[in-house]
Amino acid sequence: MKPLLSLCFLLLASPGFADDAATDKRIPLWDGPAPTGDGKTDPANAWITVHQPEQTNGTAIVxxxxxxxxxxVMGGEGHKIAAWLNQHGITGVVLEYRLPAGxxxxxxLDAQRAIRTVRARAxxxxLxxxxxxxMGFSAGGHLASTAATHFDAGTxxxxxxxxxxxxxxxxxxxxxxxxxxxxxxHQGSKRNLLGQDPSPELVELYSNERQVSDNTPPVFIAHALDDKPVPIANSRQLYAALQQHDIPSKLLELPSGGHGLNGYKGPMWDAWQEQSLTWLAER
Structure with missing residues (x-):
């Protein structure tokens, strides 16, 4: 599968292995110019903020x-999610990934680096x-599903x-x-990620329902039936592909809430949180 993103922490000496405590610290991901995947580099960096619970159960989620x-959307789909995870003993690692602009x-690359960094610092x-x-929301859900279908074992x-x-x-x-x-x-996400006129090969590569393999990890999906900006067909197609490959997976179809599930509150928001934790415990 094609490699994707990874995250790094602030180095005092060796990259990614500083001795400082990580709790609620915002740390640069790349030590030096960040790669762009085409042999070039980017002066901008990506960041992670590590929110650790008082007592960890050993699980972490980027x-x-x-x-x-x-x-x-760093609040409702970032730091507030980390705080909720902390209540259940899970370390939340909020990723400020670089915006693609095509x-x-x-x-x-940033998402893959984040996963590697957390695993290297376990x-x-x-952990x-x-x-x-x-974990990901909306376009962040695309990024998370890309990381779950494009990965490598390291070098x-x-x-x-x-x-x-x-x-x-x-x-x-x-x-x-x-x-x-x-x-x-979602046309805006597609344009921002792939550019104005992407090739059919690029469209195929980032259509993650078409990138599921027998090695894809377990996936939980939640989506409202009345989501207009991002139709539930996105999740249904992915779930069908996961089932075809016998990947442990669940699709929670919520009866209402639209995109954003009523502004990150209410019974539909509570439902995915409760059921995702139950599903994760069963894993």
């Missing part, structure tokens, strides 16, 4: 806020390296120890996600 790949590989942060997941001889570990998430939780770049996509 959180990808939405925003149509043109912005980032550079399609950029968000995925001992320091009292189980086999319980590192990813064993990489100079940076972070790059030696796998960027495959152990599970994914997707909430009203953009999934496809095809018929039912």
């Amino acid at each position: 959180i990808c806020p939405g925003g149509g790949y043109g912005g980032l 550079r399609h590989a950029v968000p995925l 001992d320091q942060w009292k 189980n390296p086999d319980r590192i997941g990813i 064993t001889d990489a100079p940076n120890p972070i790059e030696r570990v796998s960027c495959r998430p152990d599970f994914a939780i997707l909430v009203y996600p953009v999934v496809t770049m095809g018929q039912h996509t």
Whole structure:
């Protein structure tokens, strides 16, 4: 599968292995110019903020806020999600990924780096390296589903120890996600990620319902039936592909709430939170 994103922490000496505590710290992901996937680099950096609970259960989730790949909803789909996860003993890692502006590989590279970083720091942060997941909302759900379908096992001889570990998430939780770049996509997300006139090959590559394999991790999906900006067909197509490959998965079809599930509150919002935690506990 094609590699995507990863996240790094602030280094004092060796990259990604500083001794400072990580709780609620905003840390740059890349130590040096960030790659763009085409042999070039970007002076801008991506960031992660690590929110650790008082008592961790060993699970961590990289959180990808939405925003149509043109912005980032860091509150309701980022730091507030981390605070909720902390209440259940889960470490929340909020990812401020770089916005692509047509550079399609950029968000995925950041997401993959984030997963690798959390896994590489598992001992320091009292985490189980086999319980590192990813979560995303709307376009952030597209990014999370991309990371769950495009990954690698790491590069064993990489100079940076972070790059030696796998960027495959152990599970994914997707909430009203953009999934496809095809018929039912969100056009703004597609344009911001792929540019004005993407090739059919690029559309195929980032239509994640078409990238599911037998190695795809378990996936929980929640989507409202009345979501107009991002039709539930996105989630249904992905769920069908997951089932075809016998991937443990669940699709929670919510009767109402629209896109954003009534502004991140109410019974539909509560339902996906409760059921995703139950599903995760069963894993």
